Amino acid sequence: MANAVAKVEALHFPHRHLLTVEGLGAQEINFLLDLADQAADANRLPGKKRDILRGRTLINLFFEASTRTQSSFELAAKRLGADVMNMNVSTSSVQKGETLIDTAMTLNAMRPDIIVVRHHAAGAVELLSQKIDCSVINAGDGAHQHPTQALLDALTIRRVKGRIAGLTVAICGDILHSRVARSNIIVLNTLGARVRIAAPSTLLPARPERLGAEVFTDMWKCLDGVDVVMMLRLQRERMEGSFVPSTREYFHFFGLDQEKLARAKPDAIVMHPGPMNRGVEIASTVADHSRSVIRDQVEMGVAVRMAVLEALARNLPKR
Amino acid sequence: MNAAATSARKATNGAKHAGGVVFINARLIDPSSGRDEPGGLLVVDGKIADLGPHLRRNAPEGAEVIDCKGHVLAPGIIDAQVFTGEPGFEHRETLKTASHAAAAGGVTTMVVMPETNPVIDQVALVDFIQRRARDNAIVNVHTMAAMTKGLKGEEITEIGLLKRAGAIAFSNGKSSVVNTRVMRNVLLYGKDFGALVSHHTEDAYLSQTASMNSGEVAARLGLPGVPKAAETIVLERDVRLVEMTGGRYHAATISCAESLEVIRQAKARKLPVTCGVSINHLTLNENDIGPYRTFFKVRPPLRSDEDRAAMIRGVASGEIDVIVSSHDPQDADDKRRPFAEATDGAVGLETLLPAALRLYHSGELTLLTIFKALTLNPAKLLGLPGGRLIKGAVADLILVDLDTPWVLNKDELRSRSKNSPFDESKLQGRVLRTLVAGSTVYQYAGAERT
Numbered sequence: 001m002a003n004a005v006a007k008v009e010a011l012h013f014p015h016r017h018l019l020t021v022e023g024l025g026a027q028e029i030n031f032l033l034d035l036a037d038q039a040a041d042a043n044r045l046p047g048k049k050r051d052i053l054r055g056r057t058l059i060n061l062f063f064e065a066s067t068r069t070q071s072s073f074e075l076a077a078k079r080l081g082a083d084v085m086n087m088n089v090s091t092s093s094v095q096k097g098e099t100l101i102d103t104a105m106t107l108n109a110m111r112p113d114i115i116v117v118r119h120h121a122a123g124a125v126e127l128l129s130q131k132i133d134c135s136v137i138n139a140g141d142g143a144h145q146h147p148t149q150a151l152l153d154a155l156t157i158r159r160v161k162g163r164i165a166g167l168t169v170a171i172c173g174d175i176l177h178s179r180v181a182r183s184n185i186i187v188l189n190t191l192g193a194r195v196r197i198a199a200p201s202t203l204l205p206a207r208p209e210r211l212g213a214e215v216f217t218d219m220w221k222c223l224d225g226v227d228v229v230m231m232l233r234l235q236r237e238r239m240e241g242s243f244v245p246s247t248r249e250y251f252h253f254f255g256l257d258q259e260k261l262a263r264a265k266p267d268a269i270v271m272h273p274g275p276m277n278r279g280v281e282i283a284s285t286v287a288d289h290s291r292s293v294i295r296d297q298v299e300m301g302v303a304v305r306m307a308v309l310e311a312l313a314r315n316l317p318k319r
Numbered sequence: 320m321n322a323a324a325t326s327a328r329k330a331t332n333g334a335k336h337a338g339g340v341v342f343i344n345a346r347l348i349d350p351s352s353g354r355d356e357p358g359g360l361l362v363v364d365g366k367i368a369d370l371g372p373h374l375r376r377n378a379p380e381g382a383e384v385i386d387c388k389g390h391v392l393a394p395g396i397i398d399a400q401v402f403t404g405e406p407g408f409e410h411r412e413t414l415k416t417a418s419h420a421a422a423a424g425g426v427t428t429m430v431v432m433p434e435t436n437p438v439i440d441q442v443a444l445v446d447f448i449q450r451r452a453r454d455n456a457i458v459n460v461h462t463m464a465a466m467t468k469g470l471k472g473e474e475i476t477e478i479g480l481l482k483r484a485g486a487i488a489f490s491n492g493k494s495s496v497v498n499t500r501v502m503r504n505v506l507l508y509g510k511d512f513g514a515l516v517s518h519h520t521e522d523a524y525l526s527q528t529a530s531m532n533s534g535e536v537a538a539r540l541g542l543p544g545v546p547k548a549a550e551t552i553v554l555e556r557d558v559r560l561v562e563m564t565g566g567r568y569h570a571a572t573i574s575c576a577e578s579l580e581v582i583r584q585a586k587a588r589k590l591p592v593t594c595g596v597s598i599n600h601l602t603l604n605e606n607d608i609g610p611y612r613t614f615f616k617v618r619p620p621l622r623s624d625e626d627r628a629a630m631i632r633g634v635a636s637g638e639i640d641v642i643v644s645s646h647d648p649q650d651a652d653d654k655r656r657p658f659a660e661a662t663d664g665a666v667g668l669e670t671l672l673p674a675a676l677r678l679y680h681s682g683e684l685t686l687l688t689i690f691k692a693l694t695l696n697p698a699k700l701l702g703l704p705g706g707r708l709i710k711g712a713v714a715d716l717i718l719v720d721l722d723t724p725w726v727l728n729k730d731e732l733r734s735r736s737k738n739s740p741f742d743e744s745k746l747q748g749r750v751l752r753t754l755v756a757g758s759t760v761y762q763y764a765g766a767e768r769t
Contacts, residue, residue: 201507201564202475217511240474243504249477 013311017136019126020145021186029190033155035307036300040155043079043303052310053082056113060086061103062139063119068274068298069139069148073116076305080313082114100124101131108132113316114309117141122179135312143177149273150183152304154191156297157228160269165192170222170264171213172198173232173254173281176205176243180273181232185212198222200254202243219254223263230271231256231282239280247280257283261291269293338381339363340757341374342718345387349394349708350691360392362714365757370708387718390751393690394706395427395458395715396672397697399517399595400571400643402664404735405451406444407436412648412735414448417668418456420734422761424669425750426644427715428459428705430697433470434492440465440476445484457760458753459715461487461701466505466516472496475505479512487701488515490571493618493663495553497523502557506566515700517569517595518557520578521619525549530659532605532620540611542659545620547575554578558585561592569700570594572645574619576629583638593700594638596630597645598667602674603627603740613654613661614740617645631683634692641700642692644671648736666734673746676721680747686721714757721748 013031021029042048058077060070070086077084087107098106100119107115114135117125122142129136140146158164169188175181175197188195195213197204208215216222223229234250244250251257256270270282270292278284287294343359347370359374360367361382369379378384398421404411414431421429431448433439439448445464452460464486468474478489489509495518496502502518509516526545531537533544554570558581561568573579573594585592599617604624608615615621633639647664654661667674675693678684698706705715729742753761 201511202504242474244508245468245475245477245479249480253479 014315015312016315017129017138018147018308018312019129019136019138021147021150021183021190022145024187024190026190026192029151029154029187032151032304032307032311033158035310036151036155036303037159039306039310040159040300040303043299043306048079049081050079051081053077053080053113053313056082056313056316057111058082058084058114058116058309059107059110059112060084061107061115061117062087063089063117063124064140066118066139068301069118072298072301073137073139073305076302076309077114079302080306080309082309085112100128104128104131108134114312135316137308137312140179143179144182146179146183148301148305148308149180150187151308152297152300153184153230153271153273154187155300155304156271156293157269159300160293160296161227164188167227168194168196168225169228169230170196170198170226171230171232172219172222172256174203174234174238174243175199175208175232176203177235177238178232182211184230196222196226198254200244203238219260220263223260226264226268228269228271229256229261229264233273233275234277234281236277251280255279255281255283256286258285261286267291271297273297338379339368339383340385341378341382342385342387342392342716343374343376343378344389345375345392345718346389347371347708348391348686348690350687350695351707351709353687354708355687357389360708360716362716362754362757365714367708367710367712367714369710391686391719391721392708393717393719394694394708395717395753395755396425396693397428397430397701397703397706398426398644398646398668398671399430399641399697399701400432400597400645401429401668402432402434402645402647404648405435406447410735411650413455414452414460415455416733416735417646417648418452418458418460420646420666420668420732421458422753422755423733423750424644425672425717425719425753426458426668427717427753427755428461428703429668430461430463430487430701432490432492433463433465434490438465438470438492439463439486440468440470442477442480442484445481445486449485458755459705461485461703463488463490463517465489466491466509467496467501470494472498472501475501475508478505478509478514482512482514488517488569490517491519493519495519495521495523499556499560503560503564506560506564506568510564510566513567515567515569517571518553519571519618520550520553520557520573521545522549522552525552530616530620531608532622534605534623536605536608540608540658547577547622547626550575550619551577551581554581558590558592561585561590562588565591567591568593572597572600572619572643573639574600574630575622575626579629579633579638582633586638593640595641595643596634596639597643598671598674599645599665599740600627600630601634601642602677607740608658611658612740613656613658614665614738614742616658616661616663617647617665617740618663631678635684635688640692641697642671642675642689644668646734648734649738650736651738654738664738665740666732666736666738668734669732670727670739670741670746672719672750673748674741676748677746679721714754716754717750718752719748720751723747723749725749
């Protein structure tokens with residue numbers, strides 16, 4: 001593992017929060033991935049628990065329902081020895097009309113060390129971070145950012161392919177509403193991959209080429225010779241006539257099936273951030289194929305979150 | 320794809336000559352080359368094998384000879400807007416009856432609209448139209464599919480699969496999509512598939528309850544009017560959306576000078592915008608309504624004579640791309656009502672060419688211009704091979720007598736519905752013979768039918 005031996009100046013992640021992957025350098029990202037790599041190996045051993053975060057409190061503040069991201073953060077924090085509290089919107093005072101900032105101030109008064117936040121509005125996590133004293137990790141804000149997803153995707157690719165630089169990665173599906181796509185395009189570009197995106201024009205933002213990707217509305221062409229195919233989830237409410245006419249048509253033109261996958265390189269891998277809509281954006285035969293690394297992504301998710309928590313914890317004020 | 324090819328063959332009239340059929344002594348009109356000269360044309364195996372002045376008197380050996388007696392031989396008309404009643408309103412018109420009317424009017428390809436019951440908004444229904452046309456129609460039939468589900472203007476249809484199934488363009492029938500975001504998405508989504516979006520431009524609220532053009536005549540008749548702005552507001556909005564999305568847009572039937580100006584500016588900006596006009600708006604105006612004649616109630620409504628003149632100028636300049644019949648059969652009961660309550664629509668397949676020839680006889684349009692807007696331009700717009708008199712092209716042809724005057728008796732129309740605004744009108748010129756893929760599907764009997 002040559003990558004694990006990073007340069008001295010990169011052995012450092014000088015940030016208080018992780019709100020976005022924008023602005024992170026390749027060395028910083030590789031530093032996190034190297035840490036995560038070690039965590040991933042350690043996670044496969046019986047003695048998983050460490051004490052880096054002993055005595056620290058982490059709050060999972062999820063304004064939007066999530067199963068895997070929330071449990072992934074919870075598990076990562078617990079493996080590092082932190083105390084974890086989960087707050088869901090359904091049980092919080094937000095339901096009673098409290099504003100985002102009031103909620104943040106209330107939680108801040110409880111003196112947590114790290115807050116992990118997911119919110120349906122872009123920019124909400126950054127707004128919250130301005131009002132509280134502890135470290136904030138963005139676990140997804142609207143269609144803006146989902147930094148740990150991009151990092152776990154990068155780690156998954158790096159472990160399977162051995163590298164990221166020089167690879168061609170296709171990100172396909174609902175680019176318009178996807179924080180996963182926006183985060184991944186940035187990280188992959190920073191690490192030297194070439195990124196393509198494919199979607200019907202109704203699911204692309206304006207000026208999509210400015211995101212740093214080659215844009216396709218024909219998925220067959222997009223997949224020509226790629227190393228990685230990353231599928232995105234299509235939200236149910238966008239399926240029936242508003243952005244695309246039907247799941248049938250969407251699957252026909254943008255669902256990943258064996259026929260479209262055959263355009264990619266023979267050793268191309270298939271990724272999906274989950275949860276999958278089988279038969280909408282991905283065929284079951286592809287999702288369950290040996291080339292699918294979708295379950296590896298979940299495993300790497302825990303490892304990457306441990307790495308992020310560890311890196312931020314180093315910058316927390318010492319008592 | 321070519322739904323009528325089989326039926327055209329079925330309807331063929333004569334013995335096969337190994338050497339084909341040669342039309343001698345014709346006046347060849349071809350808008351694609353600008354050809355207007357005496358000559359002849361040879362049809363072999365349903366295709367144009369040869370044409371030109373050298374065939375004017377000399378028939379190749381072994382070919383059946385048809386003497387055109389100096390009449391015009393031109394490409395068959397491609398009518399880009401035809402409403403039928405199939406499925407759902409077969410008492411008004413079927414694909415079969417419409418195709419017979421088309422053949423009699425020199426229309427060799429008709430594009431039928433999705434405003435039926437059920438609405439043509441699914442692949443299986445496109446397939447239904449194609450199979451019914453293949454089995455029953457004697458001219459080529461293509462169908463537009465709905466751009467929104469049920470034509471409700473709310474959800475976009477499966478434009479990709481519908482186009483693949485053979486839908487030639489996408490329409491919202493006789494209603495405009497009110498929701499701007501839906502219209503944007505239709506254009507944006509359709510662009511990915513190279514789909515042509517043909518839109519009826521009439522603001523739903525300004526045209527609500529209205530029954531004719533807003534103006535002096537409506538005021539005098541005491542009828543609620545549709546302002547011309549109802550058309551231009553939607554058209555201007557759509558042009559902005561085309562600018563934003565890059566989708567291919569066709570204004571189905573414009574009717575006033577202001578709309579023409581919008582189109583002119585859009586074309587000057589090189590936007591993918593085209594437009595059509597119905598024959599009614601080129602040859603009739605609001606004054607024809609007279610004492611509440613409901614056969615003149617159409618959508619968009621007949622406008623002033625200045626607007627009619629502007630439409631003619633638009634065709635002459637090429638800013639208006641195509642002329643359509645906007646054939647819209649309605650049964651007598653729906654027309655035999657007080658004007659405001661009568662349904663819109665006029666049949667037009669059989670009178671499209673004779674009415675257009677009025678503009679030729681009046682000197683307002685040249686023959687080539689008329690034929691270009693009836694044949695070549697719709698072919699280009701819809702991506703069809705016809706509309707051209709060139710070697711190798713499919714032999715969809717019409718033989719036209721330009722001059723003989725006659726009076727229309729609506730009861731002689733082949734259309735199942737008789738709501739023609741040209742009933743009892745003097746017309747000059749008519750179709751003598753119509754060929755689809757080289758087979759004669761209509762021949763003028765020369766005498767009144769019983």
